Amino acid sequence: MTAAVVDDILFPPIEPYRHGMLVVDPLHTLYWEESGNPHGIPVLFLHGGPGSGTSPRQRRFFDPAHYRIVLFDQRGAGKSTPLGSCADNTTPLLVEDIEQLRRMLGIDRWLVFGGSWGSTLALAYGQAHPQCCLGFILRGIFLCGRSEIDWFLYGMEQFFPEVHAEFVAAIPLEERTDLLQAYRRRLFGDDAAASAVAARAWSRYEGSCLYLMPDPAAVEEFSSDAISLGLGRLEAHYFLHDGFMEPDQLLRNVGQIAHLPVVIIQGRYDVVCPPVSAFRLHQAWPQARLQMIDAAGHAAFEPDTARALVQATESFRRNGTL
Numbered sequence: 001m002t003a004a005v006v007d008d009i010l011f012p013p014i015e016p017y018r019h020g021m022l023v024v025d026p027l028h029t030l031y032w033e034e035s036g037n038p039h040g041i042p043v044l045f046l047h048g049g050p051g052s053g054t055s056p057r058q059r060r061f062f063d064p065a066h067y068r069i070v071l072f073d074q075r076g077a078g079k080s081t082p083l084g085s086c087a088d089n090t091t092p093l094l095v096e097d098i099e100q101l102r103r104m105l106g107i108d109r110w111l112v113f114g115g116s117w118g119s120t121l122a123l124a125y126g127q128a129h130p131q132c133c134l135g136f137i138l139r140g141i142f143l144c145g146r147s148e149i150d151w152f153l154y155g156m157e158q159f160f161p162e163v164h165a166e167f168v169a170a171i172p173l174e175e176r177t178d179l180l181q182a183y184r185r186r187l188f189g190d191d192a193a194a195s196a197v198a199a200r201a202w203s204r205y206e207g208s209c210l211y212l213m214p215d216p217a218a219v220e221e222f223s224s225d226a227i228s229l230g231l232g233r234l235e236a237h238y239f240l241h242d243g244f245m246e247p248d249q250l251l252r253n254v255g256q257i258a259h260l261p262v263v264i265i266q267g268r269y270d271v272v273c274p275p276v277s278a279f280r281l282h283q284a285w286p287q288a289r290l291q292m293i294d295a296a297g298h299a300a301f302e303p304d305t306a307r308a309l310v311q312a313t314e315s316f317r318r319n320g321t322l
Contacts, residue, residue: 002215002303009306010060022104024075024097027088031079032072032101036064041134041317042107044098045071048116051234052227053078057301061113061309066317070110072101077230084199084229086188086237091244095125102132111316115139115300116273120243120250126260127253135261135322137312139305140270140298141278143250144243148277153179159271160209167205170198180239187233196225199232206231209271212297251284262288263322265308267296289322
């Protein structure tokens with residue numbers, strides 16, 4: 001029922017009018033696509049994870065008659081190659097990949113749309129290249145702080161104890177005081193089969209906690225190799241390095257983009273990225289509009305969240321504001 005309701009909220013399915021592979025260095029090649037109106041308002045969609053990749057449904061937040069919709073898979077994610085590779089994979093490199101893509105597409109400035117890790121990357125990119133941004137639509141804020149990482153690894157047990165029990169089931173008791181290091185040993189060891197099993201367990205854990213109401217389809221999707229191999233390895237990789245950022249870097253540097261329009265859309269019952277991070281961002285950026293969605297968890301495709309995201313893209317299309 002939820003999927004049918006959300007389909008009615010989103011714009012109709014569309015196909016890209018062009019797509020390709022962008023070689024960004026000797027190791028990484030990124031999948032990119034454009035859909036909608038080639039002469040419309042450029043908008044960049046930044047997927048979550050890190051490592052989850054894009055999906056065709058994500059094109060549907062934008063009116064294709066008015067937006068030039070750009071999606072791409074970040075290093076190691078989705079159709080980008082090599083899948084799940086953590087080598088030469090850092091936030092500054094992702095930021096420069098976005099710039100390389102923008103220049104390749106001949107876009108001067110674009111609206112930046114990102115949720116979860118996509119909100120992290122949107123902020124990092126905007127603060128590095130504010131002159132290239134029209135504004136921001138941010139959802140499910142993640143600032144990549146140590147408290148947020150610890151919450152993901154341990155705190156979500158308070159709301160999803162049976163899911164967390166599955167997450168730690170393969171980890172011996174003596175290793176469970178440091179789950180990140182325990183998973184590091186399995187994800188990045190020499191045993192490829194064990195790495196795939198650990199990646200699937202990590203990804204399934206997250207997929208099971210996305211929605212306010214259980215969504216078995218999301219759990220199965222996040223258990224697939226197509227998502228889990230990128231998500232499990234890359235999330236752990238970025239967590240191990242604190243997102244390759246200084247503590248509170250994204251809050252301290254808000255002044256670089258404070259003049260640009262922004263809306264922060266946050267699920268009230270988001271267990272993956274709790275609302276306190278969205279509130280902290282709003283405190284640092286009082287010009288931002290914070291919209292709490294009361295009947296929602298983390299996922300972008302919950303009905304009220306999807307409706308708010310579409311309303312935001314429509315507001316920007318009509319008025320240039322959020």
